[in-house]
Amino acid sequence: MLNVETRHAIDPETAKTFDTEKLRRHFHVGDIFRSGEITLIYTHYDRMIVGGAVPAGKDLVLDEVKPCGTPSVLDRREMVIVNIGDDGQVSADADYPMGRGDMLYLGMGAGKVTFSGGGRFYILSAPAHQTYPSRLIKIDDAATVDLGSQATSNERTIYQFVHPDVMKSCQIVVGMTKLASGSIWNTMPAHVHDRRSEAYLYIDLPEEARVFHMMGEPDETRHMVLKNEEGALSPSWSIHSGAGTGSYTFIWAMAGDNVDYKDVEMVSMETLR
Numbered sequence: 580m581l582n583v584e585t586r587h588a589i590d591p592e593t594a595k596t597f598d599t600e601k602l603r604r605h606f607h608v609g610d611i612f613r614s615g616e617i618t619l620i621y622t623h624y625d626r627m628i629v630g631g632a633v634p635a636g637k638d639l640v641l642d643e644v645k646p647c648g649t650p651s652v653l654d655r656r657e658m659v660i661v662n663i664g665d666d667g668q669v670s671a672d673a674d675y676p677m678g679r680g681d682m683l684y685l686g687m688g689a690g691k692v693t694f695s696g697g698g699r700f701y702i703l704s705a706p707a708h709q710t711y712p713s714r715l716i717k718i719d720d721a722a723t724v725d726l727g728s729q730a731t732s733n734e735r736t737i738y739q740f741v742h743p744d745v746m747k748s749c750q751i752v753v754g755m756t757k758l759a760s761g762s763i764w765n766t767m768p769a770h771v772h773d774r775r776s777e778a779y780l781y782i783d784l785p786e787e788a789r790v791f792h793m794m795g796e797p798d799e800t801r802h803m804v805l806k807n808e809e810g811a812l813s814p815s816w817s818i819h820s821g822a823g824t825g826s827y828t829f830i831w832a833m834a835g836d837n838v839d840y841k842d843v844e845m846v847s848m849e850t851l852r
């Protein structure tokens with residue numbers, strides 16, 4: 580079964596007026612990992628798709644996605660799949676066995692995508708202009724950046740999987756950030772990047788834990804309270820940062836005008852409101 584929801588792009592003037600319920604309706608990503616189903620959110624933020632597939636022992640096939648307007652989803656798109664569950668397999672242009680934490684890049688034209696096994700697959704996709712080779716990337720293949728410190732509760736390692744230092748993609752850039760034990764803050768100091776939209780998915784949170792995800796223009800911030808396997812859409816004008824009730828991991832993904840991870844505007848603490 581395939582569920583597809585469309586999210587239109589919201590401008591910052593409108594977002595300012597949102598209460599919690601509206602903020603979540605537009606920016607919250609939840610309930611995408613449904614047993615035996617594929618659930619996609621087609622966003623108008625750089626036309627990024629975020630979603631989940633949980634085959635639960637059966638085969639789940641992703642082929643036509645109506646809002647894309649092509650016979651098959653990868654006809655004019657690239658895709659990144661992250662397994663956040665047990666061992667599973669993804670088949671497209673080849674068969675890819677995937678353990679927990681593995682990422683798979685599928686290039687434009689890789690064909691329909693079949694999910695199987697015990698995996699919980701997080702799906703990301705953006706329009707593509709050429710075919711780059713599909714590739715299974717393990718955490719040991721990722722480029723790493725260590726940031727923050729224990730003293731400021733933001734010690735973390737950024738694992739860049741689909742990133743120019745590791746492999747080529749058209750516009751999608753994806754990685755995973757792991758917080759050191761006792762550290763709770765991600766992406767603080769905060770930043771924005773008008774060239775790219777971003778999506779976050781928080782994982783490795785115990786049942787009772789929550790992340791206060793910060794968003795909004797730097798001088799007009801809002802927050803959403805998220806639990807395990809929930810996430811947030813981050814428009815180009817928004818900060819994307821979070822503080823957890825404990826440490827956690829999150830998967831970040833960007834698409835837009837460039838793939839330059841460092842092309843960000845840092846936000847000074849003075850600017851934050």
Ligand SMILES: O=C[C@H](O)[C@@H](O)CC(=O)C(=O)O
Nearest residue numbers: 735737756765766767819831
């Ligand atoms: O533009 C980059 C993305 O927001 C994230 O990679 C940031 C992040 O993982 C972090 O600072 O913890």
Ligand SMILES: [Zn+2]
Nearest residue numbers: 770772777819
């Ligand atoms: Zn960012």
